[in-house]
Amino acid sequence: MxxxxxxxxxxxxxxxxxxxxxxxxxxxxxxxxxxxxxxxxxxxxxxxxxxNRITVSKQITQWLMQLVGAGILVAIIYQYFTKGFNPSILLYAGIGLLFFIVSRFITQxxxxxxxxxxxxxxxxxxxxxxxxxxxxxxxxxxxxxxxxxxxxxxxxxxxxxxxxxxxxxxxxxxxxxxxxxxxxxxxxxxDMKIFPMNRRGVKWFAPIWNKEW
Structure with a gap:
């Protein structure tokens, strides 16, 4: 339906x-x-x-995640050349890289x-x-x-x-x-099978009983 x-x-x-x-x-x-x-x-x-109606499209999400990841990496590079190396840079670099990796594998x-x-x-x-x-x-x-x-x-x-x-x-x-x-x-x-427009029914008692009604 x-x-x-x-x-x-x-x-x-x-x-x-x-x-x-x-x-x-x-x-x-x-x-x-x-x-x-x-x-x-x-x-x-x-x-x-x-x-699919309440979620943002996969393409938009990938673009946003890559944008955030790039922003983090740019901020890290700027901090490195202006304030020198700091151990926290490695953590933020990992977060930025994670955004890029997740954006490549995310599904709808x-x-x-x-x-x-x-x-x-x-x-x-x-x-x-x-x-x-x-x-x-x-x-x-x-x-x-x-x-x-x-x-x-x-x-x-x-x-x-x-x-x-x-x-x-x-x-x-x-x-x-x-x-x-x-x-x-x-x-x-x-959604019950008693209605002719439904090819499948509803498993009212799942997981105890998986019969479709």
Whole structure:
């Protein structure tokens, strides 16, 4: 199923969930947005529809990493000729060289991993937000998973619900948990084999039971 279809179903599911909590326009609007975003989250796994949408392209990242590496090396050369040799130069030279090496071997899949790491770092910077930290960890874990595996199971749903609960406590948005669960679950239901547009199903009980539904 296309990402736009998942998002639309998630928006509908989130709006319905929000209405059950508080039938006012503001709550329903927030719940709709949360449901729509959450409906795309399961596809953050490798080759998922959403995984390439939240990452910078590999070419841009390679260029930026090489630029940073070159900048470090230029700064080292300048320091050497102006202030002489210092043992710390070797450390910084190694860092600059590492940027060049990593830029040559980085793949689009690992771009998702780097995105998750950056989100985790953001969680630490933002007053040590545990919720944001777990969002980043979800992205990192998803970047190593094959498509329609654990993110498309009760295990993935439970982990996402845990993250939502933490974010709800931090943000005081009461509808966050129920709308997010509704949106995420709508994706798993929409991907089931009972619908003719799906060639594959969903392994609801992975890793305990890998039958596709």
């Amino acid at each position: 296309k990402g736009s279809s998942h998002a639309l179903i998630g928006i509908t599911a989130g709006a319905f969930a929000g209405y059950q909590v508080q039938p006012d326009l503001y709550t329903i609007a927030i719940a709709s947005a949360v449901g729509g975003v959450s409906a795309l989250v399961p596809d953050l796994d490798t080759n998922g529809l959403a995984s 899949r690992r771009m998702l991993t780097l995105t998750g790491v950056m989100v985790m770092w953001l969680g630490i910077v933002m007053h040590q937000s545990i919720g944001i930290l777990f969002v980043g960890s979800y992205i990192v874990i998803a970047s190593f998973l094959s498509h329609r595996s654990y993110t498309h199971s009760f295990l993935g749903l439970a982990f996402y619900a845990f993250i939502l609960n933490q974010l709800q406590q931090e943000s005081q948005i009461d509808v966050l948990l129920i709308a997010g669960i509704a949106g995420y679950a709508s994706h798993l239901i929409a």
